[in-house]
Amino acid sequence: MGSTNSPSEGLQKYHVIQHESRRELPVTPEALRRAKDCDYNMLTTPITTPLFQSSVLALLSNHLVALKDRGGDDTKAPTLASLSPPDTPLTPGEVIRDLIGYASQWIDLSSPDPIVYDISRQVLELELSYAAFCGLGFVVIPGPKLHYGSAHGDEIAQYAHAVQEALALSKYIQILVQLPMIYHPDDQDGEDVPGSLSPFARPQYIKDGIKPKLDFLGTWDAHVPPIHAQSRWHSEPLKLLCLNPQTFLPIAQGSDDVRLTRDHQALIHRYMRLRTPPGIVLCDVGPIPGLDNPEAKIPRQDGFIDANVWSDVSTLPTPAEAAHLLQQQEQQQCNSKAFKDAIAHLSCIRKVQGKQAPRTILEQVSDGFQDYLQGPLQPLADNLENVAYEVFEEDPVKYNLYEQAIRQAFIDWAQRGRSVSGSAGHIIVAVVGAGRGPLITRALRASVETGVKIELWAVEKNPNAFVLLQRQNEVSWQGQVHLVQSDMRNWRGPCHTPPPALENHQQPQQQRQRLSSARQQAYNIDILISELLGSFADNELSPECLDGITALLNPSDGISIPESYTSYLTPIAAPKLHADILARTPSDATTPNTPWVVKLHAIDYLSTTSSAEDPPSAPEKPIPMYTPDNSVLTVSMRRMTDNRKVWYEWMVESFLQLANEEIGKRDSKRPQAKRVRLGCSEVSSSKEGGCMM
Numbered sequence: 001m002g003s004t005n006s007p008s009e010g011l012q013k014y015h016v017i018q019h020e021s022r023r024e025l026p027v028t029p030e031a032l033r034r035a036k037d038c039d040y041n042m043l044t045t046p047i048t049t050p051l052f053q054s055s056v057l058a059l060l061s062n063h064l065v066a067l068k069d070r071g072g073d074d075t076k077a078p079t080l081a082s083l084s085p086p087d088t089p090l091t092p093g094e095v096i097r098d099l100i101g102y103a104s105q106w107i108d109l110s111s112p113d114p115i116v117y118d119i120s121r122q123v124l125e126l127e128l129s130y131a132a133f134c135g136l137g138f139v140v141i142p143g144p145k146l147h148y149g150s151a152h153g154d155e156i157a158q159y160a161h162a163v164q165e166a167l168a169l170s171k172y173i174q175i176l177v178q179l180p181m182i183y184h185p186d187d188q189d190g191e192d193v194p195g196s197l198s199p200f201a202r203p204q205y206i207k208d209g210i211k212p213k214l215d216f217l218g219t220w221d222a223h224v225p226p227i228h229a230q231s232r233w234h235s236e237p238l239k240l241l242c243l244n245p246q247t248f249l250p251i252a253q254g255s256d257d258v259r260l261t262r263d264h265q266a267l268i269h270r271y272m273r274l275r276t277p278p279g280i281v282l283c284d285v286g287p288i289p290g291l292d293n294p295e296a297k298i299p300r301q302d303g304f305i306d307a308n309v310w311s312d313v314s315t316l317p318t319p320a321e322a323a324h325l326l327q328q329q330e331q332q333q334c335n336s337k338a339f340k341d342a343i344a345h346l347s348c349i350r351k352v353q354g355k356q357a358p359r360t361i362l363e364q365v366s367d368g369f370q371d372y373l374q375g376p377l378q379p380l381a382d383n384l385e386n387v388a389y390e391v392f393e394e395d396p397v398k399y400n401l402y403e404q405a406i407r408q409a410f411i412d413w414a415q416r417g418r419s420v421s422g423s424a425g426h427i428i429v430a431v432v433g434a435g436r437g438p439l440i441t442r443a444l445r446a447s448v449e450t451g452v453k454i455e456l457w458a459v460e461k462n463p464n465a466f467v468l469l470q471r472q473n474e475v476s477w478q479g480q481v482h483l484v485q486s487d488m489r490n491w492r493g494p495c496h497t498p499p500p501a502l503e504n505h506q507q508p509q510q511q512r513q514r515l516s517s518a519r520q521q522a523y524n525i526d527i528l529i530s531e532l533l534g535s536f537a538d539n540e541l542s543p544e545c546l547d548g549i550t551a552l553l554n555p556s557d558g559i560s561i562p563e564s565y566t567s568y569l570t571p572i573a574a575p576k577l578h579a580d581i582l583a584r585t586p587s588d589a590t591t592p593n594t595p596w597v598v599k600l601h602a603i604d605y606l607s608t609t610s611s612a613e614d615p616p617s618a619p620e621k622p623i624p625m626y627t628p629d630n631s632v633l634t635v636s637m638r639r640m641t642d643n644r645k646v647w648y649e650w651m652v653e654s655f656l657q658l659a660n661e662e663i664g665k666r667d668s669k670r671p672q673a674k675r676v677r678l679g680c681s682e683v684s685s686s687k688e689g690g691c692m693m
Contacts, residue, residue, distance in 0.1 A: 027043050030291075040346065047101050053106060059119075077118035101127075103141040113202050115200075127139070129170070178240075235574060241280050249261065256344055365394035366599045373596045376596070376691065379540050383465075392531075406439075406529065406561060409561060411452070421494075421524040429526065432528065436472075459486055489548040489549070491549065525549075525553050527558070530561075533565055595648070632654070634652070647686045647687040656675070
């Protein structure tokens with residue numbers, strides 16, 4: 001389940017599910033075939049029948065009457081019998097893999113009445129157990145009812161306990177909890193779901209005397225959810241988007257064709273960019289066309305006539321006749337008003353699908369890495385592999401900005417007539433930590449475009465990457481680059497004597513001695529280029545690396561690219577990452593304090609001073625922390641080293657800012673607000689995963 005990616009266009013093929021809340025007949029292979037011919041992907045099915053609901057309601061009603069008449073334990077519910085054939089429309093078979101099960105919407109797992117809760121729990125367990133037996137992969141269950149006033153906190157915990165027990169019934173079934181995107185308690189009309197268990201809750205268990213107000217389906221109405229709600233849902237493990245008929249608007253007055261507002265379309269497009277896009281459920285938008293007339297033929301989405309409509313094989317048409325019949329059939333059926341009306345909402349979704357903007361380059365290159373925990377790199381201690389360099393180089397934003405900065409530095413140098421360090425009058429440029437050479441290519445291109453002549457040096461310690469640099473110098477750079485295999489911290493700089501195209505610090509001792517005098521005459525670097533940015537602050541040891549080489553920079557006019565960089569810390573909601581970290585912690589206690597490298601995607605920014613308008617161009621490092629809502633955070637962070645590796649230690653304090661006018665009246669020198677500490681974390685440390693020097 002879920003949308004698929006179209007390789008040719010890079011667009012998502014929406015996965016659309018047809019749902020009828022009161023589907024009366026079992027889903028047959030014929031019904032599924034007709035649904036797919038209409039371009040639906042899946043159908044939903046109830047797990048139990050109205051007959052089962054009636055029997056449960058009768059049992060509960062009789063039990064409550066007996067309690068009232070004879071007394072007894074008013075918290076013990078009757079035990080439900082196992083399902084019988086009339087209780088369920090489901091049977092294991094070929095259609096099961098294309099169905100999503102719907103648990104009974106009339107149960108109330110958050111009821112404060114223990115009997116109603118227990119009956120609801122039994123119903124859910126019976127349905128999930130049988131659904132798992134039949135082979136259903138997904139089951140939608142009703143979410144908690146958020147209408148019990150001050151009691152709702154306890155009922156949410158009760159609901160969570162019931163779901164946790166249900167998860168243990170089968171390890172192969174996925175439970176999807178249906179919730180409204182926005183809960184409007186004042187907008188509820190108080191109408192009960194037909195046959196709901198909620199009204200059976202007894203008054204003594206309803207706190208504050210609040211009458212339950214029900215929210216049946218977790219679907220949209222005609223009003224698009226506000227941005228803050230959209231962002232929060234974007235961070236959740238969203239599997240389905242449920243749209244009811246009220247979400248759609250008629251194209252024109254009196255027209256049966258429908259449309260979605262631009263805001264609704266934008267919301268759908270945003271969610272379809274998730275790493276695992278949700279399916280779209282069309283709720284109660286009409287039955288599958290043709291089911292009421294088995295003889296009717298409807299257009300096939302694959303362009304072929306279904307062989308099932310021909311009872312006599314001898315009368316099968318020739319290919320030419322089949323093409324003519326298909327053309328006639330499609331023209332008749334597609335022009336049929338009844339057919340168009342039956343799939344109006346589906347056609348609207350497919351039109352929205354066709355309006356998707358192409359994925360950006362950054363989205364394409366980060367595909368598969370979104371919200372995926374990757375261990376921190378050790379660029380100094382380890383020699384990175386080719387795949388790591390590939391990931392770095394697939395960031396178009398960073399390298400475009402580097403090239404712009406290099407070009408501007410060349411132009412500025414020439415316009416100001418600055419003195420150069422080289423003897424030939426060329427600007428001395430050094431790329432340190434060159435990797436596979438992307439910045440070398442950008443620097444050479446900037447030199448050609450600006451007409452500024454340079455003498456280019458490249459330093460790389462990785463012997464494997466250095467092999468590729470040598471090949472690049474021969475094939476692509478025409479020997480213009482002076483290559484040095486060395487840790488930049490040990491490099492003495494360019495030489496006045498004509499340098500060889502290759503200077504290797506791993507050379508035999510005799511050859512190194514011949515170069516020693518040249519090294520003593522090393523001269524300054526005019527423009528120093530590095531990309532030791534790190535994924536969080538200076539965790540990849542740029543200070544340690546650059547401190548040794550910045551002494552070679554031209555003391556009067558030298559330029560370092562970048563000149564500086566800034567890292568930002570912001571609180572986010574990331575349920576998927578949090579769940580992944582929790583799952584790994586039992587086997588690795590250092591998991592919560594590991595500075596994981598992640599391309600953040602399905603997140604919600606929690607700070608009021610943060611903005612998601614400009615998403616980062618490179619992977620981020622989330623540091624897991626827990627803080628209450630509406631609090632002010634103070635983060636104390638320290639960079640630590642033992643001369644073997646570098647790590648971070650941090651502590652978080654949360655405060656609540658309270659306005660206190662009385663304090664101000666008593667003492668005008670004191671502030672008008674009081675900060676109350678709510679909590680304080682332990683001192684956390686990433687020492688175990690620190691960067692080796």
